[in-house]
Amino acid sequence: MSGTNQRIDGKRLWDSLMAMAEIGATPKGGVKRLTLSDVDKKGRDTFKGWCEALGLTVRVDAIGNMFARREGRDPKRLPVLMGSHLDSQPTGGKFDGALGVIAGLEVMRTLNDLNIVTEAPIELVNWTDEEGSRFGHSLMGSGVWAGVYTLEKAYGLKDVDGVSVSEALESIGYKGEHPARPFPADAYFELHIEQGPILEREGRQVGIVTGAQAQVWYDAVITGRESHAGTTPPSMRRDALVAAARVVTLVDELMRARGEDGRGTVGFLQIPQPSRNVVPGEVRFSVEFRHPEDAEIRTLAATFPEQARKLVEATGCRLDLTELFVIPAQPFDPACVDLVRQAAQRLGFSAREIISGAGHDAVYVARSVPTAMIFTPCKDGLSHNEAESILPEEAEAGCQVLFEAVVARANRPA
Template sequence: MADLSNVRINGARLWDSLMEMAKIGATPKGGCKRLTLTDLDKQGRELFRRWCEAEGCTVKVDEMGNMFARRTGEDPSLPPVIVGSHLDTQPTGGKFDGVLGVLGALEVVRSLNDLKIKTRYPIEVANWTNEEGSRFAPAMVSSGVFAGVFTRDFAYSRVDSEGRTLGGELERIGFRGEEPVGGRHVHAYFELHIEQGPILEDENLDVGVVTHGQGQRWYEIRLTGFESHAGSTPMPRRKDALLGAARIVELVNAIGLSKAPLGVSTVGMLNPYPNSRNVIPGEVFMTCEFRHPIDATLSEMDAALKEGVEAITTKIGLTCDLKQVFYYPPVAFDPGCVEAVRRAAERFGYSHRDIVSGAGHDACYLARVAPSSMVFTPCVDGVSHNEAEDIKQEWSTAGANVLMHAVLEKAEIVS
C-alpha cells in the first residue's frame, strides 16, 4: 500500500455531523432517545440518506430496513467493502454509540471524495436496523438476518411493549425496502465504535484494535420455596426463595471473578413473590449472564453455575427451573482485517492495544459471512448506554483515520 500518512479524514466535519444527528431525539440530559423504527429514527435515516446522496452515493434499503450507501469502485463487478454501524439508540442513550460508526464511515467517503481517491472495490456505508434491541428483542436482529442467523419472518414478528411488530413499523415509517437481505458476497467489513468500557481511557490509548467479541450465555432461573409468615415461622423450617437467590447472586459474582480479567458475570433482574414485607418469599424469578471470549471457558462457567445452583437449592429445600435462554458464541475477527486496523494505527503513530469487545455488535454477525474487524475509540469514564456518554473530538478523528486506512487497504487504491 502506498504511503498515505498524510491522507486524513476531516475531523471537524465528522464532529459537526455527530452533533447535527444528535439533535434528532435529543434529551434534556444531553443524550439521545432515537428508538428503532420510531418517527425520530425515520428522521435520522432520512438525514443520513441526504448526506450520502450529496456525496454521489446510491442508497438502497433492504427488506429489513438496512441502508447501504454505495460509492462506486473502478470494477463494479467486485463485492463491496462495507463499513458502518447503527443509528438507533437506547431509551436513555448517548450521542456516539453506533452513530460514530455510521457517520465515521460516511466521513471516510466524504474524505475520499475530497481527495479524489478512487478504489478498485466499491465501498458501502451501512446503517443496520435495530442493533440495540431496546424496542424489539433480540438485539442486532437485522444484521443477524443478513448473516443468516435469523429468518426475515422471525425478525418481522418481533413485538414491542405496545404490541407493534418490527415488520409493521418498517412499513409505517417507509423503510421496508425491496432489496433482498444478505445472500451476497462482501469483500470485507469494518466497524468503528466507542469502547463502551474504561480500558482505553485508563491506559491513555488512542485506539483499540478489536481482535475478538465475547461469547455470551444468558439464563433465566425460577426458584420455588414456600411463602409463610415472617414472624411465626422458625428459621430452620423456612424455604426462603429469596435466600436462595441471594446465594446465587454471590455464586454468579464469584464465577465471574474466577475468570477475570476477561470473564464477566451479572445478575440483572431479580423479582421476588409475593414481595410483601412480612411474608417469606415463596418464589423468585431472576436472570444472570456470563461473557468470555473463549468458548471453553464460557462452558466452564456454565457448568459451575449449574453445579452451584443445585447445591444451594438442595440445602435450602427449594425447587429450581434453570434455563439457558440465549447463547452467542465468541467471535474471532479476521486476522487480515485485524492487521489492517493495526497497521493503520501504527501508520499514524497512534497509541493502541489489542482489545476484546465486551458488548455485541453488528460486526459479530457480519464476521460469519465476511472478513471483519472493529476499531474502538475511548469513551469518558467508560460510560455508555447512558445520556452522560461522551468522547473527545480527537478520539473520533483518530478512530476515523484508522478506519479509512483499514478500508483503503482492502478496497485497493487505484488513483
C-alpha cells in the first residue's frame, strides 16, 4: 500500500468488527441482530459509546437513524457523510452493513490519532433497518430520511408478532427527537462487502461502484380453499401452494430469460395455517426482480402481474399482488466515484468499476446527496449467510480507500 502516510489501524478495525460480531453472535459464526430488537439496542448502545469516547456528538432522528458528528474547521461547510447499517438478517453474516459503520468509526479514530481537523464536518451514520427482515420493508431508515416513504407509513409497519415499528423504536429507546428528513450534506460514502463473486473471481481488492440495479418488489397472497388432504380429489382442489409453486417457477423463468444480468427471487413463503393433512387454502410470499437496465424492470412490472394471475386462476385460486416499490437504476455521483477511483490508484490497489447488484442505503441517499460506494471482496460471493467471510487485509484496504475519499472530499476547496 502506497501513496499516503495517513494510515488507518487495520488491527483496531478488525478487533472492533469482531467485537460487534459478538453482539447477536450465532452458533454457526454469523449474527442475528434484527432491527429494533434488544440485540440491536445493544449494538446501537455499543456504537454510541464508541463514538462518544471519540468526542463525537451523536443524535438520533425519528426513525432511529444515528448520526455521529465530528466538527470541521469551517462551521459553514456542509458535512461529508459516511456509514451503513448494523442490523442483520435472521441468519446474517458479520460484515454485511457492519463493515461500513465500523470502518467509518476507524476513519474517525484515525483522524483523532493524527490530530487532523478537516475543513468540513464529517458525520458517521447507522441507518435503521436496511435489511427489512423484521418488518418486511428494506432500506426503511434511509428511505424515510430521503422522503421515499412517509414516517407514518414506516411507524405503522408490524412484524409477525404484531409489534409496530413505532412501538419497537420506543421499546429500545431509539425514537429520536430529530426530524427524519434530508438535511443539506456535501457527499455520502458507503463501504460494503460486494455480496457477489466478481471481485474475488478477478482478484481485485477494491470495487469502484458506479451505481445500483433497478428493482421491483411485490407482496403476493394466493387464496384457494382448505380441504381434507385424503378426501379431496384433484378436480375439487383449489390448492394455494400449487398455485404459488407455478408463480415461483414463472419468476425463475423470467429471470433466466434475461441471462446473467437477470435476477428474480421468492425469498419468503408462508402457509399461515399449515397442517400436513390439509390442502393449503392460503399462501403468502414475496417476489422481487432486479436488473441493471430500467427498461427490463419496466417490462417485468408491466407483464409479470398478468402472467402470474393467469397461472393462479387456472388452478381455481385468486391472486392478490401488491407492488411494494419500483427502484430505478441509480447512478452514483461522478465526482464522488472519481475520488474512490483516485484513492484506489494512489494506494496501489487493484480495482475495477462495478454495478451493485444489491440494494443499499446509498441508493436512497443518492437521491438527495452526491454519493459513491466502495466494495470489498467476500469469500465465494456469499452474503446473507452465517458463513459470510472477508479477510482482515480486505477490510483494511476498503477502509483506507474510504478514509482517503472522505478526507479528500471534506478538504476540497470551498
